[in-house]
Amino acid sequence: MDKNLKRMATMHRMQVTGLELFYKNGYYNTSIDDILKSLSLSKGAFYYHFQSKEDFFVSIVQNLVVRKVYSLLIEPIEGKENPVLAIEKCFENALETAEHNEMDFGFILSNFISEFNGKNTVISNYLMDIYKVWEVNLISILQKGKSDGYLDRHIDSEGVATYLISSFMGVRTLMVKGNCRNLRYKYMQQLRHYFKSIAQKEVA
Amino acid sequence: MDKNLKRMATMHRMQVTGLELFYKNGYYNTSIDDILKSLSLSKGAFYYHFQSKEDFFVSIVQNLVVRKVYSLLIEPIEGKENPVLAIEKCFENALETAEHNEMDFGFILSNFISEFNGKNTVISNYLMDIYKVWEVNLISILQKGKSDGYLDRHIDSEGVATYLISSFMGVRTLMVKGNCRNLRYKYMQQLRHYFKSIAQKEVA
DNA sequence: TTTTTTACCGACTAAGTGGTCGGTAAAAAT
DNA sequence: ATTTTTACCGACCACTTAGTCGGTAAAAAA
Structure with missing residues (x-):
C-alpha cells in the first residue's frame, strides 16, 4: 500500500x-x-x-463518478426525516453547483449515458449501474416517506423516482445554454408544485 | 426547380x-x-x-430536424382546446414512437445539444433555436389554457414549459436502456399527477 | 555493491480523418 | 454538331488517432 x-x-x-x-x-x-x-x-x-482508453475511462467511472454521485446525490438525502424537503434541498444544491460550472455528477451521468448509448455497451453498463444505485436510493427514501406520513400512500415510489431523475437530467441538459439561475428557479418552483400533488393529503 | x-x-x-x-x-x-x-x-x-461536414450537419438540422420537431411536437398541440390533454397525448405519442425505436426528435434535439455543448457554438445555436421554438409554442398554449380556465391562473407558464421539456428530455435519456414501456407508463402517470397540481382549482 | 523493478520517455506504426483536385460520362444548352 | 454544365468518381494529402516498443534513470531489493 x-x-x-x-x-x-x-x-x-x-x-x-x-x-x-x-x-x-x-x-x-x-x-x-x-x-x-x-x-x-x-x-x-x-x-x-x-491498458486502453476504455479501461482508463472505466476506472474514472468507478473511482470518481461513483463516489461523487454518492456524496452529492445519495448521501444528502439518506436517512433524512422528510424526503420531500431532503430531495428538494439536494437537487437545488446540485443545480447551484452546476451554475458555478463545477462538474455536476447527475449531469455527467446523463451526458455520458447519451454519448455511449449504442456505441459502447461495456461503458454503458457501468453508467447504468450508477443510475440504478441513485434510483434505488430515491425509491427507498420515498417508501419510508410514505410510512412516515409525508407522502400519499397511493403514489408509486418507482414512478416518482423515475420522474424526479428524468426532470433533473433534463433541466441540466437545458442549463448548458446560459440563463442557469432562471432555469433553476423555474425548475424548483415546478418541482414543489409536483411534490404538492404527491404529498400526504391532509385529513379533512 | x-x-x-x-x-x-x-x-x-x-x-x-x-x-x-x-x-x-x-x-x-x-x-x-x-x-x-x-x-x-x-x-x-x-x-x-x-461545403464541409459542419455545413452538412447544419443542413440536416434545418431541413429534417426542424420540420420533424414541428410535426411531432408542435403541431399536435397547436390550437387544441385543452392544453393538458393535448400535451399529454403528444408526449405519450412521442414516447411510443421512441419505443419502436424510430427516431424521436425531442430526444434527438437533447442528444445533440449535449454533444455539441462547448464544442461547436455554430451548431449549438441552431439546435437551441429549435428548442426555443418548441418552448415558445408550449408557453403560448399554456397561456391560452389559463384564459380558457383549464389551468390555474397563478401558474408560471414559462416554468411549466421548462419543466415539461426537462422531464421529457430526461425520460428519453433514460429510455436508452430497455424497459421503455414501463418507463413511459411511469412517466405518464407522474406527468398526470403534476398536471393535477397546476390545473384550475375548482371553485368550492 | 550488484541486480531488479518501477515509472516513465518519445519515436514509431497502422488505421483512420476531413478535405482537395483532376478527371469523366451523360445530359443540357448553344 | 459542338460546347458547357451537372453530378459524380476515387486517388491523394496533411493530419490525428489509439496503441506499441525499446530504452533509461532512479529507487528498492538482493
Whole structure:
C-alpha cells in the first residue's frame, strides 16, 4: 500500500484530468494525447498505468463518478426525516453547483449515458449501474416517506423516482445554454408544485 | 426547380442517411466516409453538394430536424382546446414512437445539444433555436389554457414549459436502456399527477 | 555493491480523418 | 454538331488517432 503511493498519485492525476476533458469535450472527441499534454506526461506513462482508453475511462467511472454521485446525490438525502424537503434541498444544491460550472455528477451521468448509448455497451453498463444505485436510493427514501406520513400512500415510489431523475437530467441538459439561475428557479418552483400533488393529503 | 430534382434527391438521401448515422453514433464518431459507404457514393459527390461536414450537419438540422420537431411536437398541440390533454397525448405519442425505436426528435434535439455543448457554438445555436421554438409554442398554449380556465391562473407558464421539456428530455435519456414501456407508463402517470397540481382549482 | 523493478520517455506504426483536385460520362444548352 | 454544365468518381494529402516498443534513470531489493 505504501509503496504504491506514487503509482496511485499519478493514476489519480490522470483520472482527474481525464474526467475534466472527457466531460468538457466528450469521450470520442478527447484524445489520450490531449490528456497527456495537459499533464506533461508521455504515452509511455499512460500505457504503463492503463491498458486502453476504455479501461482508463472505466476506472474514472468507478473511482470518481461513483463516489461523487454518492456524496452529492445519495448521501444528502439518506436517512433524512422528510424526503420531500431532503430531495428538494439536494437537487437545488446540485443545480447551484452546476451554475458555478463545477462538474455536476447527475449531469455527467446523463451526458455520458447519451454519448455511449449504442456505441459502447461495456461503458454503458457501468453508467447504468450508477443510475440504478441513485434510483434505488430515491425509491427507498420515498417508501419510508410514505410510512412516515409525508407522502400519499397511493403514489408509486418507482414512478416518482423515475420522474424526479428524468426532470433533473433534463433541466441540466437545458442549463448548458446560459440563463442557469432562471432555469433553476423555474425548475424548483415546478418541482414543489409536483411534490404538492404527491404529498400526504391532509385529513379533512 | 425542375432541373434541380436530381440534385435535391441526392442531397436528401445524404441528409437522411447522415441523420441516421449521426443519431446512432454521434457526430464526432461518424465519418463522412461511413455515410458515403452506406450510400455507395464517393467523396466527390459529398463535396459537390456540401461545403464541409459542419455545413452538412447544419443542413440536416434545418431541413429534417426542424420540420420533424414541428410535426411531432408542435403541431399536435397547436390550437387544441385543452392544453393538458393535448400535451399529454403528444408526449405519450412521442414516447411510443421512441419505443419502436424510430427516431424521436425531442430526444434527438437533447442528444445533440449535449454533444455539441462547448464544442461547436455554430451548431449549438441552431439546435437551441429549435428548442426555443418548441418552448415558445408550449408557453403560448399554456397561456391560452389559463384564459380558457383549464389551468390555474397563478401558474408560471414559462416554468411549466421548462419543466415539461426537462422531464421529457430526461425520460428519453433514460429510455436508452430497455424497459421503455414501463418507463413511459411511469412517466405518464407522474406527468398526470403534476398536471393535477397546476390545473384550475375548482371553485368550492 | 550488484541486480531488479518501477515509472516513465518519445519515436514509431497502422488505421483512420476531413478535405482537395483532376478527371469523366451523360445530359443540357448553344 | 459542338460546347458547357451537372453530378459524380476515387486517388491523394496533411493530419490525428489509439496503441506499441525499446530504452533509461532512479529507487528498492538482493
